Amino acid sequence: MKLTYKEILTLRAALLSLDGLDKSVEIKGVAQIIKKPFKFAGKTRLKIARNLRACEAGFEDYDAARVGLVREISDGGDEVAPEKVGEFSRKLGELLAEEVEATLTPLTEIELNLDDNEIPHGALAVLLQYLVEAENTH
Numbered sequence: 001m002k003l004t005y006k007e008i009l010t011l012r013a014a015l016l017s018l019d020g021l022d023k024s025v026e027i028k029g030v031a032q033i034i035k036k037p038f039k040f041a042g043k044t045r046l047k048i049a050r051n052l053r054a055c056e057a058g059f060e061d062y063d064a065a066r067v068g069l070v071r072e073i074s075d076g077g078d079e080v081a082p083e084k085v086g087e088f089s090r091k092l093g094e095l096l097a098e099e100v101e102a103t104l105t106p107l108t109e110i111e112l113n114l115d116d117n118e119i120p121h122g123a124l125a126v127l128l129q130y131l132v133e134a135e136n137t138h
Helices: 005-019 042-073 082-097 121-130
Strands: 002-004 020-027 030-037 099-101
Touching: 002 005, 005 042, 005 082, 005 121, 042 082
Parallel strands: none
Antiparallel strands: 002 099, 020 030
16 A cells, blocks of 8 residues: 555554553552553454554655755755755655555454553544454354
């Protein structure tokens, strides 16, 4: 499927959030943040991992192109001069709109186990466009 770099970055962030929720706990009187993992079936975790891997490839390509863009606009430097920020923003927008091929493994709403997993609404909003209907098992 064709995705823009912007879509890949957004989907990657949503998939990364499926690791679980940060939860504050007290351990020996000290407040600490731990990750409470979501509960997914093994096959679902593999699908998420495959999709994340597909997004990572696109992310790496995007990031290399973004770094190249910074160097191009800054004449080989690592920072964009204030007077060139507009040009950089325009070219970065063009880069984000570029389409690349990404092979995604379909996920269903059922596989997300939403009754048990408190997946953030923002992540769900992104994932909705990639969910497929579960096949009727009757």
